Amino acid sequence: MNKRILFYLHFGYWLLVLAQSLWEALGTGVLGTQTDWHLFFLIVLPVKMLQTGCLALFFYTNYLLLIPFVLKRKNIGYYVLSLVGCVLIFSPLYYLMEQIVYPKIGWKSYELDLDFSFAFIITLSANFVNVFLGLLLSYLMDWRTLRAEKELAEKEQLKTELAFLKSQVNPHYLFNTINDIYALTQQQSEEAPEALLKLSELLRYMLRESDDRYVLLSSEINYLENVIALQKIGQKGNTYIIFEIDGTIGNQKIAPLILINFVENAFKHGVFRNSEDPIHILISVDGRTFNFYLKNKINISKKDKTGGIGLANVKRRLSLLYPNKHKLSINQQNDYFIVDLKINLYD
Template identity: 70%
Template sequence: MNKQKILYLHVGYWLLVAVQVLLVSLGTGVLGTQIDWKLFFTIVMPVKLLQIACSAGFFYLNYLYLIPRFLKKKNIFQYLIVLVIAILLFTPLYYYLEQLFYPSIGWKTYELDLNFWSALMITLSANFLHIFLGILLSYLMDWRTMRMEKEIAEKEQLQTELAFLKSQVNPHFLFNTINDIYALTQQQNEQAPEALLKLSELLRYMLRESDDPFVLLTKELEYLENVIELQKIGQKGFSFVDFTIIGHPDELKIAPLILINFIENAFKHGIFTDKETPIRIRIELKQSTFHFIMTNRINGYKKDKTGGIGLVNVKRRLALIYPAKHQLLITNDPLNFTVDLKIDLS
C-alpha cells in the first residue's frame, strides 16, 4: 500500500467519524423538539467539527510522537504520564466548547453539568478508541515496513544468487570451448577462424541478451544451435547431434542460458562420435508449454574427472525462476543419460 492510499484511508476515516458524530449530536439535540436547522448548521456543526479536529490532533500527537518517542522505546511509565498530560490539555478545548455555546441555544448534550473532572472522564472515554487505534496502527505500520524490507532483501538476495549462478555458466562453458579452439590453432586447422567467429557470436549473446531476466525463445534456440555447431567444429566434424524442434516459438520467452548446461554436459560425458548413437535433442512447443528432451549414450571414460557444477547450477536456477512451473526428470541408467524438462512459459 503506497503513501497516497494510506492518506486516503486516514481522510476517509475522519470523514466517517464526522458523519457519525454529527448524526448522533443531531439526534440527541432534537429529542422531543423540532429540528432547528439554522442553529444546527451555524453553531452545533462548527463546534462538533472543531471537537473532531481536536480528536484528530490528539490522535496524531499520540500516533506520530508519543508512541514512537516513549512507548516503542519501552518507556511505558513515561508514555502514560505524557498521555495523561495530553488529555488534560485537550479536555478544556474539547468539551468546554459545549458549555460556551450550547446552553445559550438550549441544546444540551449531557444530562449532567460538566465540571473539569467529569469533562476529563468524558474526554478519556471519547478518545480511548483513538488511543488504542493509534497504538495498533503504529505497530501495524512497523510490521508492514519490516515485511516490505524483508521482501526487498529477499528479492535482492534472489537476484544476486541468480546473477551468481548465471555468471558460473559462462566461464564453465567458455573454458572448454577455448581449449577446443586452442587445439585447432595448434593444429593449424582451417576451421579455427570459423570457430572463433562462432565463439564471438556466443559471447555477444551472453553479454547483451542474457542480462535480461527473460529472452525470446527463438534467440535462445538459435544460441543452442550455435553452441552445437561450435562443438562440432571442435570435434573436427566427428560429432553427431539430432536436434529437432516441433512447434512454433512465436513470442514465447524463456530464462536465458537455462539449457546450456544440459547440452554441455552431454558433450562432456556422452558418446557422440558414432552416428548410430547421436545426442538426441527434441524440443516440443504446445501453446505455452516448453518440453525439452535430451538423450545421450554415456561414455564410461569421463572427460572431466573433477565433476562439475552444471547440473546443480541449472536445477537451482529452475527452482528460483520457475518454482511451481517446471518439471525436471533426469534418468541416469548404465547406458543412457536422459533429461526430460517441461516449463510453463505463460
C-alpha cells in the same frame, strides 16, 4: 502505500467521524422535531467540527508522538503515564470549550454543569477508541514496512544469487570453446573465422540478452544451435548430434542459459563421435508447456574426476525461477544418461 492515498484515507476517516456525529445530533432531536437548518449550520456544525478536530488532535498526538517515541522506545508503563498526561492536557481544552466557547454560540452538551473531573472522564472515554486505532494502525504500518523490506531483501538476494549462478555457466563453456578455436588457428583451419563469428554471437547473447530474467525461447534455441555448431567445428565434424524441435515457437519466454549445462555435460561426459550413438536432443513446445529431452551414451573411458558441469547449479536456478512450475528428471539407464525437463513457461 502512496503518501497521497494514505492522506486521503486519513482525511476520509475524519470526515466519516464528523458525518456520524452530525447524524447523531440530528437523530437526538437537539434541533427540535422540525430541523432548523439555520441553527444546524450556525451552531451544530461548528461545534461538531471543533469536537472532531479535538479527537483528531488527540489521535495524532498519540499516533505520531507517544507510540513511536515513547511506547516503542521504552515500555508500556511510560506509555500509559504519557497517555494519562495527554488526557490531562486535553481535558482543560475540552472544559474550556464546554464552559466558554459553546455557551457563546448557544450550545450546551450536558444539562449539568461540567467540572474538570467530569471533563477528564469525557476526554478519556471520547478518545478510547482512537487510542486503540492509533496502536492498531501504528503496528500495522510497521508490519507492512517490515514485510516490504523483507520482500525487497529477498528479491535482491534472489537477483544476486541468480547472477552468481549464471556467471558460473559462462567460464566452463568459454574455456572449452576458446581452446578449440585456438587449436583451429594453430592449424590455420578455414573454419577458424566461422568459429570466431559463432563465438561472438554467443558472447553477445551472454552479455546482453541474458541480462534479462527471461528471454525469447527462439533466442535460447538459437544459442544452443550455435553451441552445437561450435562443437562440431572444434571436433572437425566428428560430432554426431540429433537436434529436433517439435511444436510452434512463438513469443514464449524462458530463463536464459538454463539448458546449456545439460548440453555441455553431454559433451564432456558423453559419446558424441559415434554415428550409431549420437547425442539426441529434442525440444517440444505446446503453448506454454516446454519439454527438453536429452539422451547420450556415457563415455566410460573418459571419466572426469570433477563430475558433471553445473547440474546442481541448474537445479538451483530452476527452483528459484520456476517454483512449482517445473519437473526435472535426471536418470542413468544402462549406459545412457537421460535428462527430461518440463517447464510451464511464463507469458
